[in-house]
Structures are given as structure tokens and as C-alpha cells.
Amino acid sequence: MKRGLFGAATIAALTFGLQPVWAQDSVKIGFVSTFSGPQAAIGEDMRRSVELALEHLGGKMGGKKIEIVYEDDQFKPDVGKARSEKLVQQDKVNFVAGYIWSNVLLASLKTVTDEGDTILISANAGPSQIAGELCNKNFFSTSWNNDQTPMAMGEYLNTKGVKSLYVVGPNYAAGKDMLAGVKRTYKGKLMGEDYTKWPDQLDFSAELTKIGAAKPEGIFIFYPGAHGVQFVKQWAQSGLNKTVPLYQVFSIDAITLPQQGELALGTLGAQEWVNDLPNDQNKRYVADFKKKHNTYPSYYGAQSYDAIMLIASAAEALKGDLSNKDKVRAEMKKADFKSLRGDFKFNTNQFPIQNFYIQETVKDPQGMMTVKTIATAVTAAKDPYYEKCSMK
Template identity: 35%
Template sequence: MKFNQKKILVALTSLYVGFASAQNTTKLKVGLMLPYSGTYASLGNAIENGFQLYVKEQGGKIGGREIELVKVDDESEPSKATDNINKLIKRDNVDLVVGSVHSGVAMAMAKVAKDTGTLLIVPNAGADAITGPMCAKNIYRTSFTNWQPGFAMGEQAAKNGIKKVITVTWKYAAGEESVKGFKEGFEKNGGTISKELTVPFPNVEFQSLLTEIAAAKPDAVYAFFAGAGAVKFVKDYAAAGLNRSIPLYGPGFLTDGTLEAQGAAANGMLTTLHYADGLNNKRDAAFRLAYVKAYKMQPDVYAVQGYDAAQLLAIGLNATKGDVSKKAEFEDAILKAKIDSPRGTITISKSHNPIQDIYLREVVGKENKFKSVASKSLADPARGCNL
């Protein structure tokens, strides 16, 4: 029997192309490793809502592939983070992971992602090291570094004539790095940090700290808390009467997603963040309308970051025809992109962190109203990143 080698080759090539095409139309398994319980539960839910909203807007597919979510509650517990992400990668065989909120959890996730080459998109945790010394070709962030809003508020406080500040935060990476960013911006412009107060995470017993602040009488206080902790601190600060004589400043996490619970205690507070109410751009107006329709609540910065995590993924996957293994092509597309975010147009730096405007916001009722641009197109210094 004679074989036509040319025909066989053509047949095999067609079979391979067909198989590859079929592979790229299989479901894309996305591991969502977020806090669904505890202090940061509302943040995790908002991130998932934002991510899901973008996917729904694309008809349930990104890069031509239907999305399947595999969810894990990380409990904001760093000691469980390595096991949790390994289960997603090795047991559930996810194609990529999106997470998380807590910086300690995200640091552990980034190490595993870097070691295994798994695509990781960080939709919140601002640990500087993730896009600093731990930066990698397969790790991206759609939120901020802890340095960014802190630095911008430090500059603003100094410009507002504040000379002496006490800082207060949970004693963990996010809080300490936020304070470090504030200190850099504040001291660079002539300010002085008189005390740096901390409390263990997630402790919300603040009375002794408030007593110390009252006795020291600084010009202002810079505080980093989020979620339920932010609600308690702002309410306790007001209940102690400190907000009448000592302005309370902070990054936007102090008031984002918390104003309903904080009530009048937060009114008039100034914060800095990469999102605000009243930005008045078309993308944000459409996003907010769609979010309210889908979830019957107003979106916050966490929802925006989840939305942009899906949007960033789509940019990379559209360029690689749904193939997450093509890391160079994926990265090239993202670094060239101008992402039309509800927060305003952002780009992604070489260290894979957003370059973005940081806004000065004022709490008015239940909104973090846009006041001005505190820092235009602020890029994190990405110290230690060698990409």
C-alpha cells in the first residue's frame, strides 16, 4: 500500500490546528481567592461582583473562552494562603488566580505564583513588594501599591499647612507601607511625624490610642484601616470628640465601602484614592448604572478593581487568542494598552502596577466626593523590581 506523505502531513496539520482551536474554546478556569468571611468579607464580595460584571458584559466569555469560577475563602489568614492557592493550582487545575485583599495573603500567593509560573492578578492587596522585589512576568495588579495613596496624602497634608502628624494603623504590611508612603510625601514637603502608633490586626480596641492622641494634640492624624476596622476607628474617633479639633486623614480605604455604617462620624473627612464619587466620566457613569442594576447597590473602589482585573485579563487573552501560557505576548499587549477604567484611563507599568491619578476626596453624606487630583499619573517607584 502506498502512502501519500504530503496528504498525510496536511491531514495531521489540520488535526493539530483543530485540536489547538478546540483547546482554546474550553472553559477558562479562574481561581477567585478572596475573603468571603471576617473583617474583609464585604471587600471580597465587591471584587467578585466587579469581575463578574465585566465578564457578563462580554457575554460570559473572555478571549473567546467561557469563564468558570472556582472560589476559595482565604479568611484574610496568611498562614493558610500557601495551601489555599496550591489547592487551586494543583487540585482544581485553574488556569489563573485572582486575589486577594489582605497583603499578607497576597504575598504568599505571589511567591507560589512566581515559583509555579501561574498567572496571578491582584485586585486589591497593595503590598509594595508584589510589584517591587517580588515582581514577575506572570504577576499583575489592578489596584495600587500601599505607597501610592499614602504618598499623595502626605503631599496634600503638607500643602494644607499641617506640620505635625501622628500615624495609626494595624501592625501589618498594608498599614506599615501606607504610613511609610505618607511619611515620604509629608516629610518631603516639610512635615514631621511625631508618633507612629500601631495595634495588632484585626484588633479594634482603639481607646488607649485615642487617649494618647488626645494628650499629644497633633495637627492631624493619618490612619490606615479598612472594612469593619475602619468603621470602628472612625466612629470611636468621633465619639471621643477628636474630629472637632484634630483632622483625621487617611487613604480612601478608611471610608470606601464603610460610609453607610460610619454615618455622620465620617462627614467632612479627606482621603486620597484612585477612585471617587462624582468623577463624571462616561465609563464610570455606565459602570455605576450597570452595577446598581446587577447588584442593587452602589459600587466602590473594590468593585472597580475587580472589574479592571477582568478587563486586564481580557486584554491579554484577546492578544493570545485565549492562551494564558503565552506570557510574552500577554505582557506585551498589557504594557501597550490604555485601560478605559471607571477610575479614568490607566496604564500598566513595567513592574505591572497601575500608573494612575490619585484623587483627593471629601466625605459628603454617603459619598466620597471628588475634590481635586491630588497626584497626576502617579507611578509607584517599584523599588527592587528587576523586570
């Protein structure tokens, strides 16, 4: 049976509603993402990778079938919170995963982890607050803390000898973290810093005019999804692509490249996962995803795939018995699964300790736009907030 995008259409949840969670004959996972509006392509990419993970698992974990309840946050924190509450209270899921946006995750966190005492796995958003003082025994990440990826780019810019930088990002939790991250490690001169309206602003002409006047040696941006498409196009239209290199995080990927096209060629980004990482699990994932969808997966998808495999590792170790949440959390902490990025382990705040790579936008031998690894920027990186976490 084909799964739809929304939980009510995908799961016969009522048959389980009167049973204790541990007695269910399935492992039930709620997945919150954006499935409508201009950023729906990200949610779809995540869903595709979740479905591929289910296929690779044979539709079962710990001897029980897997059920996914997809919920659309509509790119809105209040909607994301309401959908998260539904998953915990009405659908009685064992786990909640997903979350693209930091503001949506922050709005939903306590609803899931505290009020619902349910384990939440972020497959993307990594607000600094949750890595630090808001860390929670029920929260795990298969992505990163927001600051880490731009910190890796800052380190790389230092080695590259970029002496001045102009930074631009959206005015919300993740945007602030991302710009703080690159400023934390970059040692050159900061020529300017702009925060744009989120999510409404898609015209960056004023910012590009200021950048042109400042004459930096580089531009650093964080603009995921549709916003990244628009910034790259306008950067090229302004002519700055001929004079000021663009360095980015989460702005050029498998989702945006079909629209950015050759305008993105040669740009550099940082990421903890790249499609060409040479471990067997990653090779299988990328090959199977491309075969199914005729495109490369993105890091959103890779992180979502890892979230499902992390859950599966705990369910397998406990033979499907999820009744003791302390035992479930203990198995999750072990991270005993084959991650697409290779070695995977958690820090004390349950964010990954991991490498970050520099990727370049290229064409593959078949002429498809993609990214390839050109350097390792940071090895076994810990986020800068874990010492503020009360968990030890």
C-alpha cells in the same frame, strides 16, 4: 446558574482537570478573597464587581466562556496560600486574581507565579517588596503599591498647610507600607506613630488618648473594613472629631459608610479611583452596580472589575489561545482595555502609573453616603520601588 462563594461549589472543574490548560473551552480564573468573618463584606463587594464584569463581557472573552473559581482565604495567610495552590494545581486555572491583604498575597506569591508559572493579578494588595525586589514577570496589579495612596495624601496635607500629624495603622505589611508612604511625602511635624495589633485589635481608646494629649493638627489612619468602622466611631465618641481632623486611606468607603454614617461626613481620603470619575466606562459601571445592589461600589470592586477586563484584553487579542504564556504576558503589559479610572498603563514592574485623587465624604442628592472627588493630588504617579525591580 447562580455562583456560590467557594470554588468547589461553583465550578465543575473535574471535567477540565485532565486537559491541557490551552485546550480548555473556557478561560478559567481563580479569585482569592475574604468571604467569611468580619471582613467578608470586602470580598463580597469584589465578587459583585467580578460578576458585573462578566455580565458586561457577555460571559465570554476571546470567544470562550468565562469560569470563575472563588476561594476564601479566611483572612489568613496560610489559608490563602493553600487556596492559591489548589487553584493552580487542582483547578488548573489560567489566571489567579483578587487578594485583599498584603500578608496573604506575600504568602501566596511564589506558589502561583513561580511554582505554578501562572499569571497573578492583584486587585488590591500592593506590598512594597513585590513592587521592588520581588517583582515578577507573572505578577500584575490593577490597584497600586501600598505606599502610593498615602504618599498622595501626604502631598495634599502639605498643600493644605497641616503642620503636625499623628499617624496610626495596623502592625502588618500593608500597615507599615501605608505609614511609611505618608511619612515619605509629608513635610510637617510627626507628633506620634502607633502600630496596633492586627487583626485582633478593635479598641483604639489608648491610641486616641495619646493623640488627644499630643494635640496634632491632624490624624492619619489606615484601617480597612471593620477596623475603619471602629476607628471612626471611637474618634467621634472621644470628642476628637471636634478638634482634630481625620485624614485616611482605605478606611472610609462604600463598604464602611453604611455603618460609619454621618460620623464620617467631611473627612478626606486619597484614592486612585473615585465613583465620580467622568469616563464612560466608569459611569456605566457605577450606574449598573447601583441598580443591582442599591449601593455604590468601592475601590475594591473597581479594581476587581479592571482585573477581569485586563485579562479579557489579552484573551481577546489572542483569540482565546492562552497556550503561549510569553504572548499572554506581552498582551497584558499593553493594558489595552477601558479602565474605570480612564487612561491606564503599566510601569516596568507591572504596577500602574496613575493619578491619585482626594475624596471627601458627602451625602449624594438622594441622601446616600458616598465620596466625591475634590482635587487631584498626584498625576501619573510611579511607585517609589520600581527602580529596584529587575524587569526593564
